[in-house]
Amino acid sequence: MSGDATKGATGSTCLVAGATGYIGGRLVPELLKAGHRVRCLARSPGKLRDHPWAADVETVRGDVTDAGAVAGAMRGIDVAYYLVHALGTGSGFEETDRRAAQVFGAEAHRAGVRRIVYLGGLTPRGVPAHELSPHLRSRAEVGQIFLDAPVPAAVLQAAVIIGSGSASFEMLRYLTERLPVMVTPRWVRTRSQPIGVQDVLRYLVASANMPASVNRTFDVGGPDVVTYLEMMRSYATVAGLRRRLIVPVPVLTPRLSSHWVGLVTPVPRSIARPLTESLRHEVVCHEDDITAYVPAAPGRPLPYGEALALALRRVQDAEVATRWSSAAVPGAPSDPLPTDPGWAGGSLxxxxxxxxxxxxxxxxxxxxxxxxxxxxxxxxxxxxxxxxxxxxxxxxxxxxxxxxxxxxxxxxxxxxxxxxxxxxxxxxxxxxxxxxxxxxxxxxxxxxxxxxxxxxxxxxxxxxxxxxxxxxxxxxxxxxxxxxxxxxxxxxxxxxxxxxxxxxxxxxxxx
Incomplete structure (x- = not known):
């Protein structure tokens, strides 16, 4: 069944689990703009108070592994967004993600929620689960838990998200800015299909209104398929840096390269390591079926270069650049937020x-x-x-x-x-x-x-x-x-x- 997901049912009551995270904090104002009511589930609600929309949402305290807290948050909810990942919490993050997804799916069913929307990672086709990196394997498992739950789910799968605050993008930023000459692992030649955060949010908002019969994954990506080497060189061009000399070598294993990334960038090793281990996999969209429900807008999805320019605009445009110093409200999803981690947004x-x-x-x-x-x-x-x-x-x-x-x-x-x-x-x-x-x-x-x-x-x-x-x-x-x-x-x-x-x-x- 197809149709324009941006039309039809509006004014839903949405739960956003993970509103203090990178995507969650940017999704909330987009949902409000679309006419939805929003409730945020957060372990630390105080982190949301500096957002300009804080007074326009209901905030409840709770952890997604706590069935009682999730059950309370689900009351009266039409659409539940799951934007939580235990990445960075230690070696047991896969079990934590598994348990949290099971709780979330079960409580959504008990509360009569009509749809779950989950943003996961784009996974390579034909690769057995045991050969995937722990990060991608966990993302895929969480998505499958929701698809197997009684509540219809839209599981969006994205590769690198281009926007200030995205962990993968921040790794790209720091490596390119800090190293004019790089001896890199072989994964710099791995292909990926990056997507701008603006397009991710557009797909997420529209997913709230998908027909009840839709219960599946959707690959989402921008129009460009590029290697990480090409992504870094494009970054240097857009950022006004000299061309980077990048020399791939076979001796740097994913484990060794995660130490290298941790040394060069401020991204915590607990996050950098699983992300780096995932870079050995080619992550390219194998279908574009989401356009049947979310027709492409003019000029969308954004090409990699345009998404990159938006992510860097605050250090290129004098008026936008003032947000570095004023901590003003961001003007676009690619701009920084008060809840972004301290290592995000480049060096200041x-x-x-x-x-x-x-x-x-x-x-x-x-x-x-x-x-x-x-x-x-x-x-x-x-x-x-x-x-x-x-x-x-x-x-x-x-x-x-x-x-x-x-x-x-x-x-x-x-x-x-x-x-x-x-x-x-x-x-x-x-x-x-x-x-x-x-x-x-x-x-x-x-x-x-x-x-x-x-x-x-x-x-x-x-x-x-x-x-x-x-x-x-x-x-x-x-x-x-x-x-x-x-x-x-x-x-x-x-x-x-x-x-x-x-x-x-x-x-x-x-x-």
């Missing part, structure tokens, strides 16, 4: 300083807004001057631009070798660096009040490195941060306390 180095200021917040803001130009930068002047000379030498703008107005700033103003990216009057000034750097940099300054009503100055420098040289640059200058950024924070606080827009030395506030 920080230098943060906080000072209590003996002055009204208005006085502190006056100093912040007056920074730069003739007022200087309230720290070691020679360091700023040398940095400006170096920037000029490398073809950059240096410090010669000064500022448009001695007292007021507005978004878009040039400020020495910075650009004003955001102003919240009386509270925040965010500057984006325009000097020559092997990466992207921001400087944020906040005027705030603490719980005791005291004025607080908060300063944050952020740097997103580009390639190995970017990482080397940060570590080479970080020993001087206490002098430059620490001195800046102290002198700005002191200038505000004295009611001055510059330090008594007349310019840079040297101490």
């Amino acid at each position: 180095y920080r230098d943060e300083r906080t000072m209590t200021v003996d002055a009204p917040r208005e006085s502190l803001w006056k100093v912040i807004e007056g920074i730069g130009g003739d007022n200087g930068w309230y720290s070691f002047p020679l360091a700023w001057a040398v940095r400006g000379w170096l920037d000029r030498f490398m073809g950059g703008v240096g410090l010669r631009r000064g500022r448009r107005d001695a007292e007021r700033l507005r978004v878009g103003d040039s400020l020495d070798f910075w650009r004003v990216e955001e102003i919240e009057p009386g509270h925040l000034l965010r500057l984006r660096a325009e000097m020559r750097l092997p990466g992207l940099a921001w400087l944020e300054m906040y005027a705030e009040r603490d719980g005791r009503g005291r004025t607080v100055f908060r300063q944050r420098a952020l740097f997103h490195p580009r390639g190995l040289f970017g990482h080397a640059y940060w570590w080479s200058v970080s020993p001087f941060h206490a002098l430059v950024f620490g001195g800046m924070a102290r002198n700005i606080a002191q200038a505000a306390a004295k009611g001055m827009s510059s330090h008594p030395d007349g310019r840079h506030g040297v101490r």
Whole structure:
């Protein structure tokens, strides 16, 4: 039976198990947008409170292996999404996944749920289960448990999902960014069919309205079949990195290569190892039957290059890039979320300083807004001057631009070798660096009040490195941060306390 799954039944009550995870956190707002009501099942509901949709969903605490908690969460549910995987919990993750799926399927049946939707891994055809990696074998087993349950299930099977926060994508990101030359295992020549997270979510949302007769797996992938080597080289191109030299060798076994991945990337070894072991399998779609229920939208599914560009857009587009520093609400599923693990999203180095200021917040803001130009930068002047000379030498703008107005700033103003990216009057000034750097940099300054009503100055420098040289640059200058950024924070606080827009030395506030 075929039909447009985006039409017909709407307004279902959906349970999302795994809302704190990579896909779950991005699926919830898409379900709400489609007119569904959403209940989230999470072991740690507090992790969801920073999402903008937190007030629009019902959240219940519980573990998917706890039959009582699952039974309570299933009451009144029409469609149950299972987006939980025990990957990363240790060697017993297969048994945990098996038990959780059995509980979920049984309680869905008791509660009268009309459909289960599960996102699993794309598995190679014709490979016996015992020859699959533990990761893929467990994903396939969970899918089969749901297909054997009395509740109709739509089991979507995907390979690498392209989007910030996806563990497989983050491994690809770190390997490509950090290693201009790679001696790699043979699996870099293994073919895969990656898919953008936007398309995965579109299929998941539409699966809620599939006919009751549908109980099967669906292979989902983008239009491109590529090797991991091609994926890394494309990443380098889109990210603006130099072409990577990649040399596959036969001596690196999956076990050894998982140690190598763990050494180079911040992805936890408990996650990297099973994922790396799975890379030996070719994962390519063998059917496209889901289009009978979810007709392709114009330009969808996205080609690999376009999905990759969206995943990296926040480090290419100045306006999107501010989300690195502001932790703002993401504008697209490929953007980061508050619940993403700390190792996701690429490297972001920080230098943060906080000072209590003996002055009204208005006085502190006056100093912040007056920074730069003739007022200087309230720290070691020679360091700023040398940095400006170096920037000029490398073809950059240096410090010669000064500022448009001695007292007021507005978004878009040039400020020495910075650009004003955001102003919240009386509270925040965010500057984006325009000097020559092997990466992207921001400087944020906040005027705030603490719980005791005291004025607080908060300063944050952020740097997103580009390639190995970017990482080397940060570590080479970080020993001087206490002098430059620490001195800046102290002198700005002191200038505000004295009611001055510059330090008594007349310019840079040297101490």
